[in-house]
Amino acid sequence: MTRILCLGTAVGTAAALTPSLVAGGHYVVLSIAWVVVAVLLATYATRRALLAKYLVPGTLLLVLFTVAPVLATVQMSTTNYGDGTRTTKEQTVARILANSVVPTPDSPTFNLSVATTGPGGFTFFLVDRATGRAYAGTPDGLAELSAEAVTVTRGFVTAAPGYTLLSAAQVNDAAEQLRDFAVPTEGGAILRRGLREAFEGRAVLRYDPESDTIVDQRSGTRYTVQRQGDREYYVDSGGERLSDQSWRAGVGLENYRRAFTDSRILGGFLRIFGWTVIFAAGSVLLTFAVGLALAGMLNDPRVRGQKWYRSILLLPYAIPGFISILVWSGFFNQEFGLINNLTGLSIDWLGDPFWAKVALLLLNLWLGFPYMFLVATGALQAIPGELKEAAIIDGAGGFTAFRRITFPLLLVAVAPILVASFAFNFNNFNVVELLTHGGPFTPDNPDAGATDILISYTVRLAFGAGGAQFGFAAAIATLLFVITGVLAAAQFRATRSLEEVH
Amino acid sequence: MRLTRLLAVLAATTLLPTAACTSGEPEAPAPASASAAAAAPSGGPARENADLVIWTSEAASRAVTPIAQRFGQENGITVAVQVIAADLAANAITANQAGNGPDILTLPNDFLGGALQNGTVKPLSLGAADLEAYEQSAIASVSRNGQVWALPYGMENLVLYRNTKAVPGAPATVEELVSTGQAAVRKGTVKRALSLPVGQEGDAYHMHPFFTSAGGSLFAMDASGQYDTTKVGIGSPESIAAAKKIAALGEKGSKVLSRSIDGSNAIAQFTAGNAAYLISGPWALADIRKSQLPYDITPIPPFQGGKPAAPFLGVQAFWMLSNAKNPAFAEEFVTKTMNTPEAMTAMYEQDPRPPVRTDVLATVSAQDADMGKLAAGARNATLLPDFPFMAGVWPPLGQAYATIVGGADPASTMTKTGRTIESAVRAK
DSSP states (O other), X not given: OHHHHHHHHHXXXXXXXXXXXXXXXXXXXXXXXXXXXXXXHHHHSSSOOHHHHHHHXXXXXXXXXXXXXXXXXXXXXXXXXXTTOSSOHHHHHHHHHHTTEEEOTTOOEEEEEEEEEETTEEEEEEEETTTOOEEEEETTEEEEOOTTTSEEETTEEEEOTTOEEOOHHHHHHTHHHHTTOOEEXXXXXXXXXXTTXXXXXXESEEEETTTTEEEETTTOOEEEEEEETTEEXXXXXXXXXXXXXXXXXXXXXXXXXXXXXXXXXXXXXXXXXXXXXXXXXXXXXXXXXXXXXXXXXXXXXXOSOHHHHHHHHHHHHHSOHHHHHHHHHHHTOTTTOHHHHHHOOOOOTTTXXXXXXHHHHHHHHHHHHHHHHHHXXXXXXXXXXXXXXXXXXXXXXXXXXXXXXXXXXXXXXXXXXXXXXXXXXXXXHHHHHHHTTTOOXXXXXXXXXXXXXXXXXXXXXXXXXXXXXXXXXXXXXXXXHHHHHHHHHHHHHHHHHHHHHO | OHHHHHHHHHHHHHHHHHHTOSOOOOOOOSOGGGXXXXXXXXXXXXXXXXXXXEEEOHHHHHHHHHHHHHHHHHHTOOEEEEEOOSOHHHHHHHHHHHTOOOSEEEEEGGGHHHHHHTTOEEOOOOOHHHHTTBOHHHHHHTEETTEEOOEEEEEEOOEEEEETTTOOSOOSSHHHHHHHHHHHHHHTSOSEEEEOOOTTTOOHHHHHHHHHHTTOOSEEEOTTSOEEEEEEOTTSHHHHHHHHHHXXXXXXXXXXXXXXXXXXXXXXXXXXXXXXXXXXXXXXXHHHHHTTXXXXXXXXXXXXXXXXXXXXXXXXXXXXXXXXXXXXHHHHIIIIISSSHHHHHHXXXXXXXXXXXXXXXXXXXXXXXXXXXXXXXXXXXEEOOOOGGGGGTHHHHHHHHHHHHTTOOHHHHHHHXXXXXXXXXXXX
């Protein structure tokens, strides 16, 4: 029964989504939705394929949310997608042409009423503001109207027999059809401006699809496609661009070549990789050490008011991270900051590369130790007290008992968490971005700061100093993916050996 | 038992990153100009569902909202004015390309370069008769390729705000500014001479008046007064000489400039009465007036025997987007409703900065002396450059200033920065 209900919901959701997806032209999404439904039906509607019943949900989620984004990123890394190349070539040409319409010198201004006689057929009823004469404009041309043909109220045509006048909202809704509507005149064409006004203007540029050139009709200059850097532009014979707008194109492995040959990027990448590992490992070790020490102390039954201490220690964890980070970035200010003021030091916390790294680790310690404290407390309480007792009876001191018995048992429980915490800090964008922005930077490399980790560096490459370079950032992200993959594999090997000891 | 607990903890770990994954950025009172192309890394703003959608800053929204609502009533449509606090330019470019951007937005003139490169905006289509009502320099700042791309409404440039209780008379030179400011510090009326945002990452926009007065330049100017981007001025001997003068004001010099002052606290230092002088723009005026501090506004003084101090001139404007869902309403709103003295006066009243509609500027200057003083600060100003590659120029230049203020060697810093900027300019 439940099964039928769930499957029915899946089919129903897909069916409900279909009309809007078709209307939006999202055929890829549409087919994915139905493939998912088909797979679900094939697995759960029958009594066969028992194993698949357990594997399909996980596999589907893996494909949709992990494999698909990775493939999309790899695909994007072979394009020049970014600022200036966000559009297709057709869109770029259309935009350049549409933007070349200028009002003719001393163009008259008309009061406009848009009228229609049926689907798709429009007429512009125009009243010249200077002379008060009324006209009817169609794609065939402009015709002056006699005073009796239409009703003119306060300078606007308000009624015309045989025509329906469009309201403001209707003009706006019909903007798509009206976009190419123009009343040809000697000097150019009469074009709509907003809802109630028209002017005479003309397009300066003309596109010739045969030769793929754009021609300036005033000067006769011809603009042809030419490659400059990783993109193409329309340029004149002197190499001067018609527009800075280019279009999206495949560039093969160019982005990877750039990542491996540009000394600035490569040098930055290796240094940042080193710091990322130190930052992630350092954060885990520091938070775990402090968390474990506090947990060990508070786990002693002789401590009174355990619950109070524990609650207080969890406070930093209860404050939203964003707020703590912003408050701490104020604490680290050299002149007005709390830390320097309390300690009487004058450390340039955020301006000196070394101290900025220390500040980042300190902040991450503050943010992370309650979590480790929580985990360690839980794990310590799960270790039977008899084991420690037995060790002490066998002659071990308190520290030896901890080192030889408690700690190895504890490690088995918390090792996966340490690995997860390492992975989390490896990509801990928020702390870096909100405290130091990756800085301090040096003027000769404004893309790679002293406290940048790989993810903040990638984000800066994608959206930062050089404008948006999505293609290039996708290539860096792909490389990052490979690196984290290798690291994760190594970590899993390490944890497995730990379990074997147990 | 242990396994379930472990699973619970593991689940908590995996949820942790998602919970912390909303985008957030401290709101700085600096103009959008200096970092036009930096974008929010995760999830931009979403377009509200209305018949006319306007994206704007907090200050401008106060004026735009009532005008837009009246426009909505007159035309029987719904309007939404959304305040986009961070990275409006980059978010709008991305959203417009995806087809869910606003119909209209407000940004300074330096949006033009990136907007044209991405085909984000469409031209104004107003005739010469309409455009004559505006300051020609303001129209020129949003013109390119024979088209006007936005309707300007207000200008902004840096000026010198002075706490008249600490220093009664306006300084004629930077040297006088330093000596009078430090005298006020010695007397105990204030804690520091000057509040000028530097920060750890530097601020090329706010440092520009001192830099130009000391002889530096961003690019050479060609005969027609346009930037000649083939000749980068950073790294030249003049720029090094200018950097030395800035270093002399820095943490190893007279300590007038400090990296501890940044965009988040510069105005507050002045309004709290801690600083004798503040270098900022019209956006600081509302806070200063609220603080009841006695103040005066004068143009930024030059160094003794130096060139005039040239701040950047920015022009705030209304832009229509190329992929607007409601292009006819957008065009009607910008070219008819906003293009009136009443609407432009309303903009000034809610977001006080010198209007660029000449008739409104005349009326407003007669009532509000500060507007004339702000406009006077623009006398030596140069237009805020709008080249898309400026996104690769502002950060290293700002960083260079911050490093120099911190005490680094001006000559080698400027030379290195010049090389970085050359490569950023050449790449495009």
